[in-house]
Amino acid sequence: MTMKIDAFAHLLLPRFYEKMLAIKPELPQMFPFINHPHLLDFDKRRAAIPKDVKQIVSYVNINPEDYTDPETAANLCVEANNELIQAVESNSDIFAAGIAMIPMNNIPAAQSIIETVSKSHTLVGIQIFTRALGKSIADPQFRDIFEACARLNVPLWMHPIFDERKPDNNIVFSWEYELTQAMLQLVQVGIYKDFPDLKIIVHHAGAMVPFFRERMRYTMPADQFDDFHKFYVDTALLGNAKALELAEEFYGMDHIVFGTDAPLGIPPAGSTHAIIKAIEELPFVDTDKQKIFSTNIESICHRTF
Template sequence: MKIDIFSHVLLPQFCKKMLDIDAGLLQKMPFLQNPLLLDIKMRQEAGISEVKQVLSFVNVNPEDYLEKDRALDLVKEANHELLETVLAYPKQFFGAVAMLALNNIDGSLSILEDFVVKHSQIFGVQLFTRHLGLSIADPQFKPIFKKCEELDIPIWLHPVFDDRKPDNNIVFSWEYEQSQAMLQLVEAGIFQDFPNIKIIVHHAGAMVPFFSERIKHILPEAQAEDFRKFYVDTAILGNPTALELAIEYFSIEHVLFGTDAPLGIAPSGATQVIIEAIEKLPLSYFDKQAIYSDNFKNLIKRGM
């Protein structure tokens, strides 16, 4: 079995409620129009039998549209829809990752304590590189990191556009935002304050492996070492050479199989392309198995 730890959905009930709030949402973010985000049966038909997915919602955040109590209510509803989907399709889905509403910190802390911890199929929470126009490293979000370390809840870190910039694009901007957020977290001392925190970064650590020597020579030694504490997935649409660079930098133990399905390569995502890229790597069977599932199982022992 291969566990795809970064796979996205936009489930029907949540989608309908978001469209009631913003009818133009699908036009603003065209990738949301992928039918496999909503249609689980169509997704089953396009799936690979040996792959089970860990689901997280696409980057549609109620906190950007609603005041804090309404945002929290909608997030809670979405999380329950996510859990129900995982339970209804156990052969296809391995588990899921919860949403938070960071305009309601107290309510988000209660989601960690009352929803994530109490459901073994919910392995962690998804945060974004920016929330409410602020870096995820902003001090007001620190209680979330503190509680995640306390409860041993991993964090999935996904990029979003920085709305201050006029030239955002899907090719390069998210990789920059991901890399910048990693730098901001390191410089904010997240790994110093919370040494047992687990943060999984999308897209193989974005720019970080390629610019590792800049990190090493420009940052203080302790901060440069903190970069290696992130976990990363394999969602870079193939490219064995780039994956090898990420493995060399973060270490084999910190690399997890993730594909961004069903996004990336039409119609159903890059799952097969990424498997082929991993198979081309000069790794032992056991190292490949570590990437495909063992590393993730070790990471989420709380839920096993």
């Protein structure tokens, strides 16, 4: 049986969650999606995903730097990453690897975590968000994060969050806009000029980019348009095969990884089955489908899962 590696799945581990609840009891009301039972209950998750799928897991977006001082945030991240390692290694039948959490209000501690990830057998990258501390992820304050990842060859997983300056955020469209804006901002500050080998995996198939590629071609400098092709993207489109075709046409077959956003998406357990079905129905040869399902993410992470 050839394994499919879901490169973008989520969880929430109990010790970390309890500590965050002690700091911010309103979290379940602020972010209703964190109440999904499969985030914490691995037996339910195990029963829901196909036997030929293993997940690379990252925490849902409860970010310590939003609620605590730099030292506390750093300690929470280190503890959360250790708990994640334990969870992955104890559930190796369903988990392939973990994505580390970093404290964006403590750059030296974040750099230390990135160095730890570069030597880890269980953690394969770090998770960043489209904004941090009220600023774009492309802000110069965060540049050293990208420098460390480029120097140590650690991939970044980019997840959207709401821009709190906007009064009309919504789960339908806002996150896709925020991903697209973050990509644009990173390209505009020359992130790929400075770090040409940097690997950033963008959630939700690169958001708006594949649909607006011709508008981009004619409204931005050619070198910036070219840099957009350097992002990697996942397949988390809830089974939208036509949208996946557009993503492949823009980013290329070598830059698409199987990712589902599990267990979120299609109730009750996520869209894993729907996304697999969509990929299987696409007019790609089997070797290209295998690139999506496992080969590309293994190449990005420099390991076989």
